Amino acid sequence: MHEEFNALTKQHTWDVVPKSEGVNVIRCMWLFHHKYRVETQLDFRCSTSDSSLFIFHSGAYTAYLLLYVDDIVLTTSSHDLRNRILSQLKDEFSMTDLGKLSYFLGISMQRNPNSTFLCQKKYAEDIMQHANMTQCKPIATPVDTNSKHSSSDGSPIADITLYRSLAGAL
Known part of the structure; x- marks a missing residue:
C-alpha cells in the first residue's frame, strides 16, 4: 500500500489536501485524454453506463479501458492499437503490463x-x-422467505x- 501511495504521489496523480468542511469525500475519477503523435489524438470518452469505463473508437479501431483505482484493464481491436496505447501510458505513468x-x-x-x-x-x-x-x-434460497420478523426479534448482530x-x- 505504501509503495502504491508513493507511486501515485511521484506521478502527480493526486495532491493530498485537507478535507474541506461540509464536503463529502467521494471516489476519484480519472480521464485519459492524451496526444498521440502530433497529427493524431487518442480521445477516450467516458461510458454513459459505467464511469470507470473509457472508450476509444476511430474507424475500424476500438479500445476499451477500464480503470479501477490504480488498476487498468485494456482491450483493443488490434495488437497495434494496444501497443500504441500501452506505449503512451508507459510514457506518462509508471506502470507494468501484466499480460493477458x-x-x-x-x-x-x-x-x-x-x-x-x-x-x-x-x-x-x-x-x-x-x-x-x-x-x-x-x-x-439461504433465507426463509415465509418468516415474519420484527425489529425487536432476536439479539443484535454481534459483529x-x-x-x-x-x-x-x-
Whole structure:
C-alpha cells in the first residue's frame, strides 16, 4: 500500500489536501485524454453506463479501458492499437503490463479459441470463507422467505463490522 501511495504521489496523480468542511469525500475519477503523435489524438470518452469505463473508437479501431483505482484493464481491436496505447501510458505513468487478464475484481477469466468464460466462483468462495461458512450445506434460497420478523426479534448482530463487510462484498 505504501509503495502504491508513493507511486501515485511521484506521478502527480493526486495532491493530498485537507478535507474541506461540509464536503463529502467521494471516489476519484480519472480521464485519459492524451496526444498521440502530433497529427493524431487518442480521445477516450467516458461510458454513459459505467464511469470507470473509457472508450476509444476511430474507424475500424476500438479500445476499451477500464480503470479501477490504480488498476487498468485494456482491450483493443488490434495488437497495434494496444501497443500504441500501452506505449503512451508507459510514457506518462509508471506502470507494468501484466499480460493477458486472468483475474480482476473477483472475476476469473478463461479463454478458449471460440469464447471467453467469466466466473465469480473464487470471489464467492472468498466471501464464504470470510463469513466462516465454508462448511455450510448449499440450499436454493439461504433465507426463509415465509418468516415474519420484527425489529425487536432476536439479539443484535454481534459483529456489525463483519456484517457490513459481507453486505458490501455482495
